[in-house]
Amino acid sequence: MSILITGGAGFIGSNFVLDWFTQHDEPVINLDKLTYAGNLQNLVALQDNSNHLFVKGDISDYDLILDLLNKHQIRAIVNFAAESHVDRSIHGPEDFIQTNIVGSFRLLEATRNYWNDLSKTDQEAFRFLHVSTDEVYGSLSDTDPAFSETNRYEPSSPYSASKAASDHLVRAYHLTYNLPMLTTNCSNNYGPYHFPEKLIPLVIHNALNGKPLPIYGDGQQIRDWLYVKDHCSGIRRVLEAGRIGETYNIGGWNEMSNLDVVNTLCSILDEESPRSDGKSYSEQITFVTDRPGHDRRYAIDARKLEQELGWRPVETFDTGIRKTVRWYLDNQDWVNNITSGAYLEWVDKQYSE
């Protein structure tokens, strides 16, 4: 038997697949459409691993999914595949509707068909884990308690609205068809292989290239940062022991304002790779127009996962961000291969003013 990972050439999915093989030898079928965010370079360490099978394809392709499920006797699916960038969803929501809603629906339909034909024992052992986001819960004020699994859904962006829709479908497929579903809602991830359109890798890349470090609005928006390897261990834990039909929040217990994150990055870079003129990278900080519908604060209450399944993140923001900066400094080729062509067009569109 094997597991099917969707979106396993993206940031979190590729970290998950790489980590999987440090813990298991069970085969992984890795299905990814290879959009701008998918990158086979993330998976080069697995090129001689016969337990890793990469398939280029779309989660919306019902026939392909059903074929893969049958052919490889899949016992679990972890669904990472999504359009994931809020700013892109503001410029063009269509792809988000197609992949995050229609794609998730087709993946669920193929799974339902496959699961219905399994033996009772295999049905009971089967799991579908849907990876979602804390952004479905909307925005918190400075004094609100952190998001728990029972918070109402109040998405603000086309991205979070499309993820919310997929979460609802997952819930409905459990309650209506009895499919053995699990959902995880996590906070902002950071770490290796993070595409440099998101805040942390964008700031590292721009700093090293002498470009402005764009802060939206006043920079006082708060995010709860989770090191990607901790997120992967949380997902593995939910997959092996989570209660069917349940949702688990995964967070880093690391709330920080964007401005503090960027200043931290600048001071680590000042130590690790100082500017040639001796000045601090923080001189490159530039305040730019705020994102429309910008959520003020996200914070995750991850006590359910801790109390039920004994999971806690290993990294603090301080340890995780140092590892991350080091990774980017050591992997400039990876960054340079991405930050050409279509990436430049995106940066031009988003930051032209």
Ligand code: NAD
């Ligand atoms: P990402 O954008 O880096 O990667 C997404 C991957 O999905 C890419 O490899 C892309 O090629 C693939 N993909 C896109 N559309 C597809 C389709 N139709 N069929 C098959 N593959 C497709 O995203 P990420 O940051 O790795 O996020 C992974 C998941 O985690 C997403 O579901 C996202 O909503 C969720 N999430 C991410 C974060 C974060 O901080 N990055 C936080 C919370 C939740």
Ligand code: TYD
């Ligand atoms: P991002 O990494 O896009 O993740 P998300 O929107 O899913 O939280 O952004 C993290 C925070 O950083 C968010 O509050 C928006 C802000 N941000 C900036 O201030 N400047 C930037 O150039 C980017 C990309 C993000």
